[in-house]
Amino acid sequence: MKTLHRFILKSYIGPLVMTFFITMFVLLMQFLWRYIDDLVGKGLEWDVIAELLLYASAGLVPMALPLATLLASLMTMGNLGENNELLAMKSAGISLPRILSPLIVLTIAISIGAFFFSNNVLPYTNLKISTLLYSVKQQKPELIIKEGVFTNLIEGYSIKVSERDQKTGLLRRILIYEHKNENTNTTVTYADSGYMQPTADQKFLVATLFNGNTYKEVRDKSKNLYQQKQKLPAQHQKFEKQVLIFELKGFKLERADENFFKDSYQTQNIKQLQKVEDSLKQAFNTQIKLFSQNIIRNSIFRNPYWLNRDSTKKVKIKLDVDSLYNTLKPEEKIRAIERAIDNARSTKSYISSSKDEFYYKQKYIARHKIEWNRKFTLSFACFVFFFIGAPLGAIIRKGGLGTPVVISVIFFIFYYIINLTGEKFARELIWDPNLGMWVSSFILLPLGIFLSYKATTDSVIMNADFYIDKIKKVLNILKFFLKA
Incomplete structure (x- = not known):
């Protein structure tokens, strides 16, 4: 060199x-x-x-x-x-x-x-x-006990703390509602003070409560809900110190399965994209063909054997629709018109739904091309x-x-704006994906040639x-x- x-x-x-x-x-x-x-x-x-x-x-x-x-x-x-x-x-x-x-x-x-x-x-x-x-x-968000607000992050419990000492971490006037069994507040615990600390592995929350009371409603399962509402016995427990352990679920990062995202076009290489695109095009063309056959069979012709007819032979029967309609009775004319309107409406609905489906499938194919x-x-x-x-x-x-x-x-910025515009037009099927993705480079390429010459x-x-x-x-x- x-x-x-x-x-x-x-x-x-x-x-x-x-x-x-x-x-x-x-x-x-x-x-x-x-x-x-x-x-x-x-x-x-x-x-x-x-x-x-x-x-x-x-x-x-x-x-x-x-x-x-x-x-x-x-x-x-x-x-x-x-x-x-x-x-x-x-x-x-x-x-x-x-x-x-x-x-x-x-x-x-x-x-x-x-x-x-x-x-x-x-x-x-x-x-x-x-x-x-x-x-x-x-x-789930990180478990933070805030003052004056109920915390519902722990499954089955609602916890409220009135005051929190920032230096010592002491909590005052602690109120705990338990509703994990029947989704009702059957157990209530109130403590004058206490501490709440998660374990080292972040799997449990240990609450040490001082000078409090626990109230629990006793439900009789042999009676129906109306009978239980008439009179409910309750348990009252007074304590000087009580330790409660809450299981923390959902606070540790649980990784999702990568297989759910492998089919995305952003996670595929050229060979995979080309293979998927060919499969999508083949399925789309097959659906288009079936759509055409259904339209002809169910809307234009009502004869189920029309597809089996020899297309090389000329139809010798000539039918005058107006003359045939005039031969009908008045009530038959009304039924014929109503049936024709119903057929037209169902065909219109079928075409409209198929049009939207075709549009989204074309957009999905375009994403792979992009x-x-x-x-x-x-x-x-x-x-x-x-x-x-x-x-x-x-x-x-x-x-x-x-x-x-x-x-x-x-x-x-000029390149980025053109590139975003071209890609957006390609995603919305306004431009061909090949044109939309290359338009920014092809616009700047003559500028590069011009500046090189100068x-x-x-x-x-x-x-x-x-x-x-x-x-x-x-x-x-x-x-x-x-x-x-």
Whole structure:
């Protein structure tokens, strides 16, 4: 490898790694903000949170990698131009395509790696994070005894505490209703004070109560509910110290079965998506054929043997519907009209329900096509963004995190809006999924070619001094004419 190539790669890899992790951090914070309500107050262990962040980071790579490529290429070529290193290379007879050749090879390698990541790693991480997020959402909130509020998180019990000492943890005026057997408050416990602490394994809650009373209604199962309401004997127990143990169910994270999420299009690779899509298309075409036959058999023709008729033979019977209708009696005409209206209404209802079903099945097929194309758009987006950022950096000749960040964010927002719009149109069957997923890349590709051509020919199209000089010349001409 030539010294020049090593220098270019060294100048590029540093900003690429830095911008990639900065972008990942920003997107990860956005992910946490989105799911903060589902995570806070669940008492999750640190390893569960770390696992969730790891899978979420992998899922954010398709957004972070193209933006990092754009920003790093723009910064690298901008730094070289600002320090006159790019000018020195061109003065030595080295063209811009030759200067960019090692970066082009590296970008191709990154694009290929991004494709294999999207096809092999991303479906696995999507499966894991879908399962983990579902499990977290199903978990009960962390058990917190609040003052003056009934807590119903423990199954079969309602607990209320009037005061809580924040320093010692002592609870005052504790009221416990037990209704786990018959869903009624048959047992009531009141204590002047006490402590409540979960066990080390978080399976039980131990309540130590002081100076209280327990009241319990005694039900006679041999009598019906009305007879029991007439008179209910009760038990009264006074205690100085009592220990109650509550079983904590649902407070520990229980992971859902991954098999429930394996059929999702987001958890499949290209081969699986293609197989499922072919099966869905075949089933859809079969349903369309059956729908056509049912419409003809049940609506257009009422003869059950019409499908068995030899279609090569011409029908010799000519029937005049108007003449036949006129031969009917008045009551027969009414019955015929009513029957025709009923048939038309049932056919309309059948067509309407089938139309909605066909629409949703087409949308489901389109989702598989979208995911199939998404495996390739990530790789191609990295390639396109490099050929936007590198020539643009060579033209503007500004390095650092100032101007390159602003320009990169503008281009990425433009790309992201077009990509979201195209994907939405594809999901709603307005556009073909192939067009919807590739429209953003195909719009930016001519821009990359144009900027590459301008950078190769040393254009000043993005140089602010060029426009400032032009404006000054126009102002001087206007001043000359005004004085004349």
